[in-house]
Amino acid sequence: MTKSAVDPDDSKQNKSNNDAKTDMKAEKTTKTDEKKESSLKMSKTLIAIILGGFIFSLLASYGWQKYREIYVIPLENERIFQYGYHLAIIGRTIRNMEIGESDDAVLKLYNIDKLQDAPLRFYIKDNETTLTLDQFDFFEYGTAELYKGGKFTFFYKNLQGVIEYAINRFEDIVVSYSVTGTRLDGTPKNLFLTLTREGSESVTFSSDNAIYEFPGRTTESDVVRDKVDIVETKKEWENRINSVFSTGQQQLPKAYLELVEAAYGFIANSFHARRNIGFIGVYQNFTRSFRDVFFIQPHNYTLTSLDEQLYGLITLSKLDEEDTTRVVYAWMTTVNKLEYMGNIIKNENIVLDKIQAPLLFQLLKQFYNYDINDKIWNHIAEITWKNSIGIKGLEDVKFLGSSRGIFGLERATANGTSSFELLCLLRDMARSMEKHGDNEGFDGPKWAQRVLDIDAAMNKYWDNDTKRYGDLENGKVKPGQSTYVPLILGILKPDSENLKHLLQNLQQDPNFLPFGLQLSEEQGVQVGPNYLLIESLKYYSGQSGPSQELAHNMYSVLKNHLAAVIARSYRADRSFYGSFDKNMKPLGPKGHPDGTLIFRIMAA
Numbered sequence: 001m002t003k004s005a006v007d008p009d010d011s012k013q014n015k016s017n018n019d020a021k022t023d024m025k026a027e028k029t030t031k032t033d034e035k036k037e038s039s040l041k042m043s044k045t046l047i048a049i050i051l052g053g054f055i056f057s058l059l060a061s062y063g064w065q066k067y068r069e070i071y072v073i074p075l076e077n078e079r080i081f082q083y084g085y086h087l088a089i090i091g092r093t094i095r096n097m098e099i100g101e102s103d104d105a106v107l108k109l110y111n112i113d114k115l116q117d118a119p120l121r122f123y124i125k126d127n128e129t130t131l132t133l134d135q136f137d138f139f140e141y142g143t144a145e146l147y148k149g150g151k152f153t154f155f156y157k158n159l160q161g162v163i164e165y166a167i168n169r170f171e172d173i174v175v176s177y178s179v180t181g182t183r184l185d186g187t188p189k190n191l192f193l194t195l196t197r198e199g200s201e202s203v204t205f206s207s208d209n210a211i212y213e214f215p216g217r218t219t220e221s222d223v224v225r226d227k228v229d230i231v232e233t234k235k236e237w238e239n240r241i242n243s244v245f246s247t248g249q250q251q252l253p254k255a256y257l258e259l260v261e262a263a264y265g266f267i268a269n270s271f272h273a274r275r276n277i278g279f280i281g282v283y284q285n286f287t288r289s290f291r292d293v294f295f296i297q298p299h300n301y302t303l304t305s306l307d308e309q310l311y312g313l314i315t316l317s318k319l320d321e322e323d324t325t326r327v328v329y330a331w332m333t334t335v336n337k338l339e340y341m342g343n344i345i346k347n348e349n350i351v352l353d354k355i356q357a358p359l360l361f362q363l364l365k366q367f368y369n370y371d372i373n374d375k376i377w378n379h380i381a382e383i384t385w386k387n388s389i390g391i392k393g394l395e396d397v398k399f400l401g402s403s404r405g406i407f408g409l410e411r412a413t414a415n416g417t418s419s420f421e422l423l424c425l426l427r428d429m430a431r432s433m434e435k436h437g438d439n440e441g442f443d444g445p446k447w448a449q450r451v452l453d454i455d456a457a458m459n460k461y462w463d464n465d466t467k468r469y470g471d472l473e474n475g476k477v478k479p480g481q482s483t484y485v486p487l488i489l490g491i492l493k494p495d496s497e498n499l500k501h502l503l504q505n506l507q508q509d510p511n512f513l514p515f516g517l518q519l520s521e522e523q524g525v526q527v528g529p530n531y532l533l534i535e536s537l538k539y540y541s542g543q544s545g546p547s548q549e550l551a552h553n554m555y556s557v558l559k560n561h562l563a564a565v566i567a568r569s570y571r572a573d574r575s576f577y578g579s580f581d582k583n584m585k586p587l588g589p590k591g592h593p594d595g596t597l598i599f600r601i602m603a604a
Helices: 009-079 220-246 255-269 306-317 321-332 358-367 375-388 422-435 444-461 479-487 497-507 526-539 547-572 591-601
Strands: 094-096 107-112 120-127 140-142 149-156 160-167 175-182 191-196 204-207 210-214 271-280 284-296 340-346 348-353 393-397 468-473 476-477
Touching: 107 160, 120 149, 120 358, 140 160, 140 255, 149 191, 149 220, 160 191, 160 220, 175 191, 175 220, 204 210, 210 358, 220 255, 220 591, 255 306, 255 547, 255 591, 284 306, 284 321, 306 321, 306 358, 306 526, 306 591, 321 358, 321 375, 321 526, 358 375, 358 422, 375 422, 393 422, 393 444, 422 444, 468 479, 468 497, 479 497, 479 526, 497 547, 526 547, 547 591
Parallel strands: 271 348
Antiparallel strands: 094 107, 107 120, 120 191, 140 149, 149 160, 160 175, 175 210, 191 204, 271 284, 340 348, 468 476
């Protein structure tokens, strides 16, 4: 048997090949591991990127949302007014009013539901010169059934002119015009009346006791019919006045009847509207267009706040529910989504401030006999309540500085002080809301409980030593001008001992004059608050209790004396004033809407 021989070089070669295979295998393994490690790193990086992107997206979304909440949404909400209104009168809709334009017309008859339509304008001309209201010695608006006709009387250079008009069922205007007297220089009267309306031919006629119908020609048969229209319109007005001021066989004396007619005519013809209203917001100023805003503003009188209309609206509400509602709702619907509301007026723009409108609810009391179904009342009442009461509850009540109290615009209540006047206004507001509790949008039981809560809290504002109410200053009672507010608002119970003390204190107060309570000699006797006091005394004089007789005596004296003071000033210069000094001389501007409360005072 032969053995195979082995070459040493071959053995080395085999070993080398085996080592190479091993190295290649190791290299492959290393590359595979590197690929796996690289893949794992890429996966982690991708996950980190995705996760980072997700977190960034969340942060960006949150940041954007916060940005919107702080910088975008409030600006949007400031322009969003939550409530709208439209009140259409069934039947005639023509009335005298202003819509903000500068014009020399003495009367402007608009369709109140179509303010964009051209009005019928009345101009008085002295020969060829058009006279403005300020050029008359004085003028006044009488009123018939306002949507059926009216009257305008003026005195000029010893001449008296009278325009009477009636609005017939076809909304044609029947006009009677006359001028009496003689010019001092003996020249002809030559006072002409011109009627114009865009799209119609103007008509000018002299003062020869003529009757005309506009638009259209006036025939002899028309004159007979038109005279009847004017007479019937005047009779309807007289019947309404007599129904208010006559009791049984008693009738208001002629002088006072003329006075109250003039008062009502004055306020009813102070009706204004604006179609473009500027607002001064917290974040921006803007104009809201094509929204009719109605308000009360007599000629040459400038409103400084919407709640300054209060007492004029109380006069108007006695005979005109529709127009009162128009003005009140125009005021209320300035509420926006930020829970701000208009009140203060600057440069004819309405300033939006935090809602605090306690005085507004004096007007809700005028609507007790009407079915008021509107959530806006409850909304404003709730926010007023929230914004008025601090962390200490009913012992921490504060005016914000943008609304009126009983006597005028109230400054923001100082720190450490709780306003008793505002507490009383909140109580009166709660009582008004409670009385409407059965109507939709009014939570009667909740407001009834709030009345009880305030009644209990009022004891904290009573100083038993002086027998007076007052503000709380650092927990202590400080009697002041607010001490009589519960009496003025009539919120004390008729059998209350505190009521008796207040009446006695008021009688002895040197600032209580026969014709009213004055806060100071500078401010004088304000007609508005004293009208509320008259109404309160009238209420207590009809309620059994220890104060009934005293309330009745004070009511009779105050009512008669204040009416006499207003009547005397009106006879002197045919104007109404809002306040009087201790010598019964008028204070402040002529043509003040508060003076028209003589209408309500005499109706009482």
